[in-house]
């Protein structure tokens with residue numbers, strides 16, 4: 001049996017009532033909270049940091065928090081997010097001077113570590129670190145914004161990443177981020193992903209009769 005995880009990206013949530021939005025998606029069946037950290041340097045947008053992660057923990061969120069660091073440099077934010085209650089911490093290899101060290105920092109802090117691959121970043125960064133990661137995250141859009149279209153070359157890249165993970169024999173999650181919708185998630189799963197980030201697909205699905213109800217879209221994903 002496959003275990004699939006749905007990870008709503010809170011980038012598309014209503015930040016004015018973030019705790020409630022997170023409670024709602026978790027109550028509607030989401031498994032983990034995808035937390036996008038942008039620094040207006042590594043990517044051209046600015047979002048949320050460790051204080052907001054800590055605030056969600058203090059609010060009572062017990063689900064895993066999947067911190068996607070789009071920041072450069074990364075190491076300082078790794079320590080801060082460990083202290084703020086992160087569960088997974090992933091970063092882009094291009095943003096770290098010492099990838100092996102950054103991965104080690106994450107695991108030493110008791111979190112699960114992962115590398116994120118931009119659409120044009122080669123999977124070769126995995127060659128010498130398969131024993132040091134718990135997650136591979138493939139970007140299916142260029143990082144920086146929600147609501148972009150899925151880049152179809154990611155399907156072939158997912159198959160290659162799936163092969164590497166299976167050959168390693170290790171327990172490593174394969175996550176996909178960007179443009180995941182109800183109508184393409186089947187193909188994405190068949191290409192080998194087991195963890196699905198969805199931002200706009202979930203948070204734009206509020207409807208008039210039940211403005212907080214995300215059940216139907218999460219169930220269809």
Ligand code: DX5
Pocket residue numbers: 009011012034036068141142143144145146147148177178179180197198199200201
């Ligand atoms: C983009 C972020 C994504 C984004 C996904 O840089 O990493 O997590 O919020 O949003 P959608 O699902 O709308 O493409």
Ligand code: ZN
Pocket residue numbers: 009034035036068177197
């Ligand atoms: Zn993300």
